[in-house]
Amino acid sequence: MKISNVIWAGLLTAVLAASSVAPVSAALIYNSDLNIWEQVNERPLGQSARSRRSSAVKRELVSYQTKLKPGSLVVETSERRLYLVLGEGKALRYGIGVGREGFAWAGTNKISRKAEWPGWTPPAEMRQRVPDLPTYMPGGPDNPLGARALYIGSTLYRVHGTSEPWTIGQAVSSGCIRLTNEDVTDLYERVKVGATIVVNQ
Secondary structure, rough: OHHHHHHHHHHHHHHHHOOOOHHHHHHHEEEEEOEEEEEOOOOOOOOOOOHHHOOOOOOOEEEEOOOOOOEEEEHHHOOOOOOEEEEEOOEEEEOEEOOOOOHHHHHHEEEEEEOOOOOOOOHHHHHHHHHOOOEOOOOOOOOOOEEEEEEEOOOOHHHHHHHOOOOOEEEEEEOEOOHHHHHHHHHHHHHOOOOEEEEEE
């Protein structure tokens, strides 16, 4: 009986110890830039939700000299930073994810449209590479375009959000410029349709 009691006590201790560990579940999120479904561990209970939304690259006010008008955007691909020109030698600097090797680009254009929680229609070229892509994904938290999108001219490129903040500061996209959902929402409120965007390599 004493041995049995010891065994039961050991089992009870193990169960209690296991229950003190925060449960973690897994979710699949489609990464349109890498053309794959990725398993992403959702945050354990008790972990700050903010830590899942934010990136290590913080938005900040910086000195910035340019002849561009206030409200213009400058993407410095090599720096992995986007600058919103404020004027008087100042800009807001955001961390971004940029095009991976073979998908980087440069040029000057205008912001042609803005959308909140945009839907996503994979381009024909992407669907050729990955035939099982959906023809359309409605907007929402799991959509690859995130919370907001700023469309660049008539191109397929956008400045958009992402639910994968750990990709900020990396070259991972198919040419789009991605920010955290928190940062792209902030940028969205500040930028007008018709604003100039300059992308430098």
